[in-house]
Amino acid sequence: MRTRPIIALLLATGCTLAAAQGPVYESKDKAGPVFSDRPSPGAKAIDLPPPNVIDVPQPAPRGPAPQADAPAYTSLAISVPKNQGTIHSNTGAFNVRVRTGPALRKAAGDRITVKLDGNLLPQNYHSASFRMTEADWQRAARPDNVGHTLQVAIVDKAGAVLIESAPITFYAHRATVRGRR
Numbered sequence: 001m002r003t004r005p006i007i008a009l010l011l012a013t014g015c016t017l018a019a020a021q022g023p024v025y026e027s028k029d030k031a032g033p034v035f036s037d038r039p040s041p042g043a044k045a046i047d048l049p050p051p052n053v054i055d056v057p058q059p060a061p062r063g064p065a066p067q068a069d070a071p072a073y074t075s076l077a078i079s080v081p082k083n084q085g086t087i088h089s090n091t092g093a094f095n096v097r098v099r100t101g102p103a104l105r106k107a108a109g110d111r112i113t114v115k116l117d118g119n120l121l122p123q124n125y126h127s128a129s130f131r132m133t134e135a136d137w138q139r140a141a142r143p144d145n146v147g148h149t150l151q152v153a154i155v156d157k158a159g160a161v162l163i164e165s166a167p168i169t170f171y172a173h174r175a176t177v178r179g180r181r
Helices: 003-021 134-140
Strands: 024-029 032-036 044-046 075-080 085-088 094-101 111-116 129-132 147-155 161-164 168-173
Touching (some): 075 161, 111 134
Parallel strands (some): 085 168
Antiparallel strands (some): 024 044, 075 094, 111 147, 147 161, 147 168
8 A cells, every 4th residue: 555655654754743842642553553733632742753863074174275375386487589580581570489387377368468579578478478569579679689578477457566586688680771882
């Protein structure tokens, strides 16, 4: 008969809840025992044991939370062009590659700024590899010098400098055409 398991389940649930709230009363009808938290004619009070309650322990903390004021970057260096190295470019366009530790946090809005010969370029970069353009060269490079300086920084979305690289010196060589005599 399927009603007995259902009655047993209701009995267990009802008894536990009733024990927590007050006495439980048992009476009989044609289907079997009936349990209630209210007395009825012919019902008798049942003494129930205290409910079996288990305290669940809280999970242990997973370690210290990262500090908000901890620096996001531990290293920043220019790897291309090499310090004291040479680029060959007639237009002034050349590739730049930087190493960051850890990787650039693009999702946080961090970006790379560049100073060429001490002049901050208006362009920001969202990658550790980028190309300086002829327009960048025209805007910032000292035209009469063969030696140039390059420095990069990582800034947050508000423009605050998070870390700055050491400046490097590189040399720009351009092809020349000798005139005829």
